[in-house]
Amino acid sequence: MISIQETGTGWRSAGSVVARRLLLDRQAEFWMGELDPVRSRAEIRARVVAVVEETEDTKTFVLRPNAAWQGHRAGQYSSVEVEVDGVRVRRCYSISSPPGEALVSITVKRVPGGRVSTWLHKHTRSGDILRLGTAAGDFVLPAATPTKLLLLSGGSGITPVMSMLRDLAARDAIHDVVFVHHARSRANVIFGEELSELAARHAGLRLVLCLDDEPSAPRGFEEARFANLVPDFAKRSTFLCGPGPFMDRAERLWENVGASALLERESFAPTTAPARMVSSVEGVRVRLARSDRAVAAKGQGTLLEQLERAGERPAHGCRIGICHSCKCRKQTGTVQNVVTGEVSSEPDQEIQLCISVPRSDLELDL
Amino acid sequence: MTTQSKSLTREEADAFGRELDALRQEVIADLGKRDLEHIRQIIRTANRSEAAGRLLLHFGFGPLSFVLGTSALGLSKILENMEIGHNIMHGQYDWTRDPALDSLRYDWDNVCTGDDWRHSHNYEHHTFTNILGKDRDIGYGFLRVAPEQPWRPVHLTQPVVAALLALFFQWGVGAHDLRVDELFAGKQTPAELAKRARPFATKAAWQLFKDYAFFPALALINAPRVALGNLLANGTRNLWTYAVIFCGHFPEGVRVYTEDETADESRGQWYVRQLNGSANIEGSRWLHVLTGHLSHQIEHHMFPDLPAARYPEMAPRVREICARYGQGYNTGSFARQLSSVIGRIARLSLPGPKKTAKATRVVPEEAATPLTYRAAA
Ligand SMILES: Cc1cc2nc3c(=O)[nH]c(=O)nc-3n(C[C@H](O)[C@H](O)[C@H](O)COP(=O)(O)OP(=O)(O)OC[C@H]3O[C@@H](n4cnc5c(N)ncnc54)[C@H](O)[C@@H]3O)c2cc1C
Numbered sequence A: 001m002i003s004i005q006e007t008g009t010g011w012r013s014a015g016s017v018v019a020r021r022l023l024l025d026r027q028a029e030f031w032m033g034e035l036d037p038v039r040s041r042a043e044i045r046a047r048v049v050a051v052v053e054e055t056e057d058t059k060t061f062v063l064r065p066n067a068a069w070q071g072h073r074a075g076q077y078s079s080v081e082v083e084v085d086g087v088r089v090r091r092c093y094s095i096s097s098p099p100g101e102a103l104v105s106i107t108v109k110r111v112p113g114g115r116v117s118t119w120l121h122k123h124t125r126s127g128d129i130l131r132l133g134t135a136a137g138d139f140v141l142p143a144a145t146p147t148k149l150l151l152l153s154g155g156s157g158i159t160p161v162m163s164m165l166r167d168l169a170a171r172d173a174i175h176d177v178v179f180v181h182h183a184r185s186r187a188n189v190i191f192g193e194e195l196s197e198l199a200a201r202h203a204g205l206r207l208v209l210c211l212d213d214e215p216s217a218p219r220g221f222e223e224a225r226f227a228n229l230v231p232d233f234a235k236r237s238t239f240l241c242g243p244g245p246f247m248d249r250a251e252r253l254w255e256n257v258g259a260s261a262l263l264e265r266e267s268f269a270p271t272t273a274p275a276r277m278v279s280s281v282e283g284v285r286v287r288l289a290r291s292d293r294a295v296a297a298k299g300q301g302t303l304l305e306q307l308e309r310a311g312e313r314p315a316h317g318c319r320i321g322i323c324h325s326c327k328c329r330k331q332t333g334t335v336q337n338v339v340t341g342e343v344s345s346e347p348d349q350e351i352q353l354c355i356s357v358p359r360s361d362l363e364l365d366l
Numbered sequence B: 001m002t003t004q005s006k007s008l009t010r011e012e013a014d015a016f017g018r019e020l021d022a023l024r025q026e027v028i029a030d031l032g033k034r035d036l037e038h039i040r041q042i043i044r045t046a047n048r049s050e051a052a053g054r055l056l057l058h059f060g061f062g063p064l065s066f067v068l069g070t071s072a073l074g075l076s077k078i079l080e081n082m083e084i085g086h087n088i089m090h091g092q093y094d095w096t097r098d099p100a101l102d103s104l105r106y107d108w109d110n111v112c113t114g115d116d117w118r119h120s121h122n123y124e125h126h127t128f129t130n131i132l133g134k135d136r137d138i139g140y141g142f143l144r145v146a147p148e149q150p151w152r153p154v155h156l157t158q159p160v161v162a163a164l165l166a167l168f169f170q171w172g173v174g175a176h177d178l179r180v181d182e183l184f185a186g187k188q189t190p191a192e193l194a195k196r197a198r199p200f201a202t203k204a205a206w207q208l209f210k211d212y213a214f215f216p217a218l219a220l221i222n223a224p225r226v227a228l229g230n231l232l233a234n235g236t237r238n239l240w241t242y243a244v245i246f247c248g249h250f251p252e253g254v255r256v257y258t259e260d261e262t263a264d265e266s267r268g269q270w271y272v273r274q275l276n277g278s279a280n281i282e283g284s285r286w287l288h289v290l291t292g293h294l295s296h297q298i299e300h301h302m303f304p305d306l307p308a309a310r311y312p313e314m315a316p317r318v319r320e321i322c323a324r325y326g327q328g329y330n331t332g333s334f335a336r337q338l339s340s341v342i343g344r345i346a347r348l349s350l351p352g353p354k355k356t357a358k359a360t361r362v363v364p365e366e367a368a369t370p371l372t373y374r375a376a377a
């Protein structure tokens, strides 16, 4: 699970207990933030130092994280948290810059109607503060760089493989790398100029751009063209990232030639899409992550009632949604608030058990 | 202004409740940056006021810096307990998902532990508001604030007891959830009480250490001055919160309910009870902020988990809805409500009067509402 890491692991030390008991920790955090908004003992914060327009719908945000940031490996992502109309919302973004630098970049494509990507594009400027999670993900280059590499991407999926390519370039480790990228048009190639420069500078790098608007070119990933362009693809350690349908098609090709073991993939699939909503609560499975138990809903009723019926004893008070004692973190799944009708499908959201009904299988932090 | 509330049938109460629910929805849909900026600004003011107060007390000399320092510290404690702590702990800012504003994580600068408060106040008092035998906030179990409470000779002392409670209010609040009265009634063993009291005792010890040892020690030669300043700041906060809370609950016109009346209450009837169990204080914007907007006790009891700074703009709408349903809306100046409370406490220290006619009768009928409130939780 991705979470803004509590960096205060030293809280257990006696000094910290005293500070907390004397309510000084809260004040220290406040004054630290007043003096410099990027400083914090509780959160990884980063100041935006530059915003670069990559293409018409993609921007790179260059960030300088505070001391709590522990770096990343090429290919990893971080959760990025912004305050959208007063509400903190988090999304994952792959880090597009190479590891080992003081500045960290994320490259964001604006999704029409998308909450966070649109907010970043419209409102985030140099000097603003974003909150990050620790870098995560195992879509990374192995410690020993494979001799033959294929980096295969489509659209904004270029971001993690770009971090890998930049890392290899910085370490002068580009020996036999094929970089195949798919985009709508040349103008839509994110990092286009830098890619051409790298290809010109490194003999070991072959750059292939597949553009939808080329005469008689197929749209997106197409097996015949691809096999023609990279005949030895099945022998290469491959890193794949792109839109869902693109990745599905590519994966099938690797399966068909029996080379899946060499294929690593990263999916940007939005985690916000409501899971198939069920209209009846009956049979919905609720997993209690902390106690490692699962409960099947029976008949109608709120989550609190369902859990109690199954013999669980979750904390609660008023049972009518006003005291917030029954608050709990929903890790995955969709619930509906019976008072407001509001549907919550984002991961890691606090819900009130006494006024929520399950609308899909769920995982709760209980 | 107090008018008698008309009794409502269950259907009428539910229609009343639906209008209030619609208002609630409207405000929830509008929550945003403005609310977050408001609470952050108050937090900033409280922290700056505290820093100014402490600097004046620690490094100042003479009476002027003492008075200013104590006032600034008292102001910060009032803001922190009322507009910040009380409101955050109600979950009014949970929607922001900011961990610093999280209801379950926040603990306030008060000897009462956050957990005890969330239980005795957020849950018990706000759910069972003014139900005799269930809401332990009605006179806190030892004051007679409603004629329906049976008179006992000990109530003769209540004018003095009430004044003492005002001075030591945070201790009353802190010990409230320990249910000491249940020890005397044989419903709790001394061992149970001791176990229950442990978190309170721990927090109280740290609070005493902070105010009367740690900060004075930091001030070296000014230690006595700092300790006295902290004592007066705490005392000011005690008097103020006591006055605000008593004015919100115990003036004339506020009524209590019996368990039978509310046994099968609907969500709409719950709203009616919240209205008839609360009273507002009129005043300026700063009065409202300093009371944590508990000057809008009626709106607070109807919408305890909406950001309190929204109550002033909701109040005219609530009042208009109440008027249409023939419900009284108890509001008055601070002086009026306070004198009403004092008069009531004095009068009820003596036996009688005969139970007054009920202002509202909520008639339970067989009608299921979408969200039936279950008193027997
Ligand atoms: C590990 C990981 C790494 C990622 N790295 C990047 C990155 O480097 N750059 C980047 O731009 N994004 C990246 N994403 C995607 C990103 O996290 C968001 O999903 C994306 O920015 C949309 O968020 P939003 O809040 O703007 O849209 P939302 O408000 O969440 O969604 C709005 C609508 O758009 C749809 N939608 C959401 N995301 C997508 C999508 N990716 N493709 C198509 N439709 C979508 C939703 O279903 C919804 O209907 C990554 C995701 C993951 C899981």
Ligand code: FES
Binding pocket: A316, A317, A318, A319, A320, A321, A322, A323, A324, A325, A326, A327, A352, A353, A354, A355
């Ligand atoms: S139990 Fe009180 S809000 Fe759910």
